[in-house]
Amino acid sequence: MAHYYVNTNAQPTGEHEVHTEGCSHPPLPNHRRPLGYFTDCKDAVREAKKHYANVDGCAYCCPSCHTR
C-alpha cells in the first residue's frame, strides 16, 4: 500500500496529477490533497476523480497510470 495525493493545482493542459508519497517530482506541499492509502495507482486515480473530472497519474511515480 502507498499513500497517494492529488495535485490541487492543474497542469497547463488541465489535468490534476496523482502522486505517491515518495515521488521524486512532487507538487508543492500546499498543492497536495491527500487521497488515502491504495494498493495501486488506478484506485487512487478513481478516488481523485471524485474531486476532479480531469485526472492523470504522474509520469515519475505512477507511470502505469500516466496517459498524457
Ligand SMILES: [Zn+2]
Ligand atoms: Zn509523482
